[in-house]
Structures are given as C-alpha cells and as structure tokens.
Amino acid sequence: xxxxxxxxxxxxxxxxxxxxxLVFRLWKPTVTKRGEVLLQKGKVxxxxxxxxxxxxxxxxxxDDGHEYTRFLVFEGKFGSAFPSFTTRKPSAxxxxxxxxxxxxxxxxxxxxxxLDHIPGWERLFRINLEKEYIYSIQRIExxxxxxxxxxxxxxxxxxxxxxxxxxxxxxxxxxxxxQETLSRLKSKK
Amino acid sequence: xxxxxxxxxxxxxxxxxxxxxLVFRLWKPTVTKRGEVLLQKGKVxxxxxxxxxxxxxxxxxxDDGHEYTRFLVFEGKFGSAFPSFTTRKPSAxxxxxxxxxxxxxxxxxxxxxxLDHIPGWERLFRINLEKEYIYSIQRIExxxxxxxxxxxxxxxxxxxxxxxxxxxxxxxxxxxxxQETLSRLKSKK
Numbered sequence: 001x002x003x004x005x006x007x008x009x010x011x012x013x014x015x016x017x018x019x020x021x022l023v024f025r026l027w028k029p030t031v032t033k034r035g036e037v038l039l040q041k042g043k044v045x046x047x048x049x050x051x052x053x054x055x056x057x058x059x060x061x062x063d064d065g066h067e068y069t070r071f072l073v074f075e076g077k078f079g080s081a082f083p084s085f086t087t088r089k090p091s092a093x094x095x096x097x098x099x100x101x102x103x104x105x106x107x108x109x110x111x112x113x114x115l116d117h118i119p120g121w122e123r124l125f126r127i128n129l130e131k132e133y134i135y136s137i138q139r140i141e142x143x144x145x146x147x148x149x150x151x152x153x154x155x156x157x158x159x160x161x162x163x164x165x166x167x168x169x170x171x172x173x174x175x176x177x178x179q180e181t182l183s184r185l186k187s188k189k
Numbered sequence: 190x191x192x193x194x195x196x197x198x199x200x201x202x203x204x205x206x207x208x209x210x211l212v213f214r215l216w217k218p219t220v221t222k223r224g225e226v227l228l229q230k231g232k233v234x235x236x237x238x239x240x241x242x243x244x245x246x247x248x249x250x251x252d253d254g255h256e257y258t259r260f261l262v263f264e265g266k267f268g269s270a271f272p273s274f275t276t277r278k279p280s281a282x283x284x285x286x287x288x289x290x291x292x293x294x295x296x297x298x299x300x301x302x303x304l305d306h307i308p309g310w311e312r313l314f315r316i317n318l319e320k321e322y323i324y325s326i327q328r329i330e331x332x333x334x335x336x337x338x339x340x341x342x343x344x345x346x347x348x349x350x351x352x353x354x355x356x357x358x359x360x361x362x363x364x365x366x367x368q369e370t371l372s373r374l375k376s377k378k
C-alpha cells in the first residue's frame with residue numbers, strides 16, 4: 001500500500017528515502033470490511049485517512065432520522081471527519097467503509113509531527129486542503145442553487161463511477177434527494 | 190487599517206518589523222461603497238480580501254435566476270471567491286460589498302510570494318483555510334440535513350448580528366429559503 005501512496009504523492013512532494021520511511025511508519029496500513037464503522041457519531045475523530053482501494057463514506061444523521069452522505073472518498077484521496085479531527089471535538093458525522101477497502105491511517109499526533117518535521121509536508125497538506133475546500137464550496141453551490149435534476153446531471157458528468165458503484169440509497173443521500181426521485185431521474189436517461 | 194490587521198494576526202504569527210512592512214506593502218487598503226461589485230461572475234478572481242470594517246458577500250446566481258449568498262465575510266475575517274482565486278479559472282460567484290467597508294486586498298502573485306518568502310505565513314494561511322473549510326462543511330450539514338426552521342434557529346444562536354445587520358433578502362439567500370419563509374420564522378420568535 002505504501003508504494004501506491006508514494007506514487008500518488010510523488011508529483012506533490014520530494015522526499016529523501018529516510019523521510020519516506022518515516023512517512024510510511026506513521027501512515028498505518030489497514031484493511032476494512034464492507035459496512036465497517038471507522039468513526040461513530042459523537043466520538044472525537046483521532047485519525048485521518050488515505051484510500052488506496054475502495055471507498056469511505058462520511059455520513060450525517062438528519063433531524064428527520066435520515067442518513068445523509070456528506071462526502072465520499074475514493075482511491076487516491078485523503079478524507080477525514082475534518083471538523084472533529086481538527087478541533088478535537090466530538091464529530092457530527094460518522095465514517096463508514098462503503099466497500100471492502102485498503103486504507104492508510106494517520107493519527108492526530110503524527111499528523112502534527114509531519115507538519116512540523118517534514119519539509120514540504122505542510123505545503124502538500126495545504127494544497128490538498130485547498131482542493132477539498134473547493135469541492136465543498138461546489139457542493140454548497142449545487143445544494144443552494146440547483147434543483148435535483150441538475151445536481152444529478154452534474155454528478156453523472158463529473159463522477160459517473162459514483163452512480164455505478166454505490167447503492168442508490170447512498171447516491172440519493174449524497175445528492176440530498178429521496179431514493180424515489182433518484183430512480184425517476186435514472187429512468188429518464 | 191494595517192494596525193488593525195496586525196492586531197488580528199498577532200496571536201497567529203510572529204514577524205519582524207521588516208516582515209510586517211513587507212506584508213503591509215502587499216496587502217493594499219481599499220474603501221468600498223455599499224453595493225460595489227468587487228468581482229463579476231465569469232471573471233477570474235485576482236484578489237483575496239481581509240475585512241477591517243463592514244461586510245462582503247459572495248453570491249451565486251441559481252438556475253432559476255435567484256441570487257444566493259454563498260458566504261458572508263465580516264470584520265476580522267479573510268474571504269475570496271476561493272475556487273477562482275486558487276485555480277485561476279472564471280468564477281461561478283460574484284463578490285459585492287454589502288455595506289460600505291474598509292478592506293485590505295492581496296493579489297494572487299503577492300499571495301504566492303508571502304507563502305514562499307515569509308516564514309510562518311503558510312501555516313497562518315493553512316490554519317485560516319482549515320477554519321473556512323470547517324465552516325463550509327457545517328453549511329453543507331445544515332443544507333442537507335436540517336429544515337428551514339432549524340437552520341434559522343442555529344443562525345440566530347451562532348451569528349445573530351447577521352440577522353440584525355443585513356437585508357432580509359440576503360439572510361434568506363444565505364439560508365437557502367424564500368423571503369416569505371424567513372419573515373414567517375422571524376415573526377414566530
């Protein structure tokens with residue numbers, strides 16, 4: 001898993017062999033089962049993740065008891081319950097392994113260690129943070145300014161594998177629409 | 190304006206006098222009128238902002254022609270059309286001065302210069318980025334998992350000055366609800 005991790009990051013950071021060995025020691029490989037809970041809502045999130053294979057989902061429970069998909073994290077991406085991991089407060093969201101996955105995990109203390117001791121790590125982290133922030137802004141845009149049909153069309157355009165790979169319950173939750181609306185939109189294509 | 194800027198940042202970064210002078214030279218003071226357009230939708234955003242006094246609004250036009258408030262930036266906060274400023278692509282959002290404001294602006298080249306040449310600036314920027322990202326995640330949470338009433342209650346709790354200071358059209362757009370729904374919610378309090 002570490003070699004795949006390294007190949008993803010090679011364009012983003014230049015490290016010596018010793019520095020890579022340190023990075024590998026802190027990012028711990030883990031295998032998860034489909035449906036495995038990595039973080040329960042209400043607990044403080046101590047780990048951030050990198051997905052080597054599979055998919056993690058970050059979920060919210062709404063006031064109405066429904067489960068909503070806040071973010072999905074596929075291969076080659078970092079993901080976390082970011083507010084909880086960063087502020088060290090209980091998480092509003094839970095994290096689930098949607099598919100059987102191979103992931104690397106880094107705990108909060110080691111995350112700070114890399115930021116402080118590996119030259120270029122803070123820049124790598126900052127640039128990935130910028131990408132995630134832009135993605136979240138685009139989700140806000142789609143949620144406040146588009147109807148269900150337009151949101152579905154954009155997802156189909158930008159991330160078709162999401163619709164193919166995942167259960168419709170999760171896709172509907174991601175779009176913030178009901179499963180009935182989703183299947184109506186699907187049948188029109 | 191620079192002294193207020195410095196007092197906001199003093200807890201976050203330690204700089205020499207020479208470094209502060211450089212920071213002041215690059216962050217340019219500007220006064221805006223109420224309603225002034227700082228960025229038109231469709232143009233590339235070349236500046237990022239710090240609000241010393243007043244309020245900036247970052248707006249989206251929906252498919253239905255309505256204007257939505259993506260973010261509001263009050264005193265002591267950084268703000269920008271972040272996706273466009275970062276990717277150098279045309280902006281989906283516009284930026285307006287909602288009140289007559291005193292702001293500092295930094296262009297993209299000088300932003301990169303500070304990240305590369307002022308020790309600690311990248312950390313300062315990264316930590317502010319984390320806060321903005323957390324705020325955007327909380328907006329996603331409220332948009333996908335709460336009804337209008339709950340969103341209004343939370344805004345009233347966390348940011349009452351926003352409701353008092355700003356026109357109801359902008360508050361409604363921020364909550365992603367109609368002005369009629371907003372005035373119904375207000376009258377119930």
